[in-house]
Ligand code: HEC
Ligand code: HEC
């Protein structure tokens with residue numbers, strides 16, 4: 001009896017614990033696979049997003065012509081809206097059930113009858129279907145299909161580099177990041193322990209990798225963007241670091257190394273790493 005009681009107590013605790021653990025999880029729905037067809041590179045434009053912008057514009061036009069009582073233009077915009085709204089189900093069949101077809105038919109009837117108060121009311125309530133899909137899918141979709149993709153960038157990486165002994169599944173970008181981090185810490189460790197020639201060798205390897213990395217920015221950035229400021233700001237920090245290492249100055253090396261990591265690594269990570277990590281994760285679960 002007591003054993004049974006202990007067992008059920010244990011079970012209860014386990015269930016409770018799993019309940020609290022589960023409550024701490026955040027689940028994101030994967031965007032349907034057929035969405036990919038409506039984004040670059042499969043599509044020549046970001047067609048899904050343009051359809052969305054059109055829907056918002058069309059709703060605004062409906063409201064506008066209801067308030068003016070312009071039946072002809074109301075009819076025209078309502079037809080466009082209905083076509084675009086229904087196109088959601090053609091573009092992404094998985095989302096057919098997310099649409100409120102009965103409400104759309106009501107809207108079309110109210111427009112045809114020139115029943116303006118009802119057109120406005122129905123248009124507003126139709127937006128519940130927009131909001132419900134957005135709250136589930138908007139952020140993950142933008143992250144998956146519109147954040148910059150670093151995984152396919154080819155970099156001319158030297159053979160036998162520090163990033164090489166990692167998993168072969170790593171992208172070139174992940175490899176160079178591993179090696180940047182390796183050399184950066186190499187400078188720090190060797191300087192701290194007074195192995196200056198080794199610190200110099202790590203620094204020179206780091207500079208080599210930075211030149212490779214710099215060449216990759218132009219894949220997506222044009223000259224004259226904020227990027228130039230980022231890289232030239234970094235040049236000063238790198239020169240100060242080089243000087244400190246050459247002078248065998250332990251404290252100064254640590255300080256300039258920290259400054260350099262913030263201006264280059266941390267600032268670029270703030271812009272790119274979070275999104276790249278999320279994108280990688282999403283891509284793994286919805287290829
Ligand atoms: C079944 C899902 C779904 C429905 C229904 C839907 N949307 Fe969207 N919408 C999305 C997704 C996914 C995105 C994110 C696209 C992106 O950022 O690339 C989006 C993005 C948008 C955006 C861009 C937001 C921004 O400013 O970045 C607008 C505007 C928009 N939707 C309007 C509408 C309107 C208006 C309706 C209803 C009449 C609607 N959508 C219905 C899925 C949906
Ligand atoms: C795969 C494409 C891609 C590559 C490669 C890339 N960027 Fe970007 N970067 C972008 C996009 C797109 C933006 C605009 C913001 C966004 O959507 O993330 C951006 C924004 C930035 C920003 C934020 C400030 C701004 O201009 O809006 C910085 C800083 C930046 N990039 C630095 C770099 C540096 C430094 C490199 C090279 C080492 C680089 N990026 C390589 C695509 C890329």
Ligand code: HEC
Nearest residue numbers: 150151173174177178180181184264265268269272273276
């Ligand atoms: C383009 C601007 C950019 C610059 C400059 C940059 N990084 Fe990164 N870093 C990234 C991106 C993007 C990722 C995510 C790559 C991915 O997982 O696809 C990343 C990921 C990393 C990672 C994780 C690698 C992994 O295994 O996934 C490390 C470590 C790292 N960076 C170190 C550094 C260090 C150290 C510096 C400075 C010397 C630096 N990075 C400069 C963009 C940058």
